[in-house]
Amino acid sequence: QQQVKQSPQSLIVQKGGISIINCAYENTAFDYFPWYQQFPGKGPALLIAIRPDVSEKKEGRFTISFNKSAKQFSLHIMDSQPGDSATYFCAASMGGTSGSRLTFGEGTQLTVNP
Amino acid sequence: DARVTQTPRHKVTEMGQEVTMRCQPILGHNTVFWYRQTMMQGLELLAYFRNRAPLDDSGMPKDRFSAEMPDATLATLKIQPSEPRDSAVYFCASGEGAGRYGYTFGSGTRLTVV
Numbered sequence: 001q002q003q004v005k006q007s008p009q010s011l012i013v014q015k016g017g018i019s020i021i022n023c024a025y026e027n028t029a030f031d032y033f034p035w036y037q038q039f040p041g042k043g044p045a046l047l048i049a050i051r052p053d054v055s056e057k058k059e060g061r062f063t064i065s066f067n068k069s070a071k072q073f074s075l076h077i078m079d080s081q082p083g084d085s086a087t088y089f090c091a092a093s094m095g096g097t098s099g100s101r102l103t104f105g106e107g108t109q110l111t112v113n114p
Numbered sequence: 115d116a117r118v119t120q121t122p123r124h125k126v127t128e129m130g131q132e133v134t135m136r137c138q139p140i141l142g143h144n145t146v147f148w149y150r151q152t153m154m155q156g157l158e159l160l161a162y163f164r165n166r167a168p169l170d171d172s173g174m175p176k177d178r179f180s181a182e183m184p185d186a187t188l189a190t191l192k193i194q195p196s197e198p199r200d201s202a203v204y205f206c207a208s209g210e211g212a213g214r215y216g217y218t219f220g221s222g223t224r225l226t227v228v
Contacts, residue, residue: 034216043118043205043219044157089157101170102217104157 003027004092006105013112019077021108023090026071030092034102035064035075038087047088048075080112116140118220120206126226132194135223137206138187146189147217148174148181149205157205163189196227 006023013019023033034049050057050064050073057064063076077084090105119138127133139146147162161171166183174181178200180192193200203224207217 041221043207043221045219046216049216101159101162103159106156 003030003103004090004105006090006108008108009106010109011111013080013110015080015082015112015114017080017112019080019084019110019112020074021088021090021110022072022074023105024070024072025092027092027094028071029094030103032093033064033066033073034091034093035062036089036091036104038089038107044089077110080110082112082114085110085112116218118206118208118218120204120220120223122223123221124224124226126228127196129197129227130195131227132192133196133200133225133227135191135204135206135225137189137191137208137220139189139206139208140218141187143208143210143218144186145209145211145217146183147205147207147209148189148191149207149219150202151205151222152202160191160204193225196225198227201225201227 003026004023031052035047036044037047038044048059048062048064050066052068055066061078066073088108088110091102093102118140121136145164148160150158150160158173160174161181162169163183178193183189203222205219205222207219209217
């Protein structure tokens with residue numbers, strides 16, 4: 001059962017533009033929402049993460065916006081650069097005995113054109 | 115930089131053969147995960163361990179897959195017998211404690227079963 005839905009599947013942005021990737025979740029027990037970045041031939045790497053007690057978290061050009069009531073969260077990449085071209089995955093996990101289990105979205109392939 | 119080491123990076127094998135994939139987690143990380151990535155299914159959790167004990171292997175086909183941690187520096191994933199549908203990239207990841215605050219992924223083993 002897919003519990004985290006991600007869109008769009010692919011995204012093309014011009015250099016300097018804003019990239020926006022959206023995710024929606026179903027399980028209200030989720031309490032940790034990371035984003036991972038994956039380059040070809042590499043494993044996913046943690047980019048930024050948020051907990052539901054805040055509505056926004058910013059690290060450099062990357063910002064997560066979180067809407068708990070709508071059960072949605074999004075990644076914004078400001079001033080997008082060609083080096084940001086990669087596949088981005090949102091994910092979610094919950095506490096308790098399954099606290100380690102990350103459920104991933106389907107992924108978004110981002111291409112930033114020079 | 116501390117990293118998760120996976121071997122082999124690539125493996126081509128014939129259907130019916132046994133395949134063993136190895137992972138060396140980051141020293142001090144006590145939680146280890148095995149994920150499988152395919153175009154169709156995305157990132158799927160196969161199994162994970164904490165302090166070398168298996169916590170969840172519900173994502174793994176039990177009749178042919180097995181995962182073990184012989185010691186704290188080695189995790190293995192075996193497929194016997196392998197089938198063409200097992201062709202995928204297999205990732206190992208490790209984390210501290212419950213691993214909920216970010217996993218470090220290896221570069222993966224690309225398995226092709228012909």
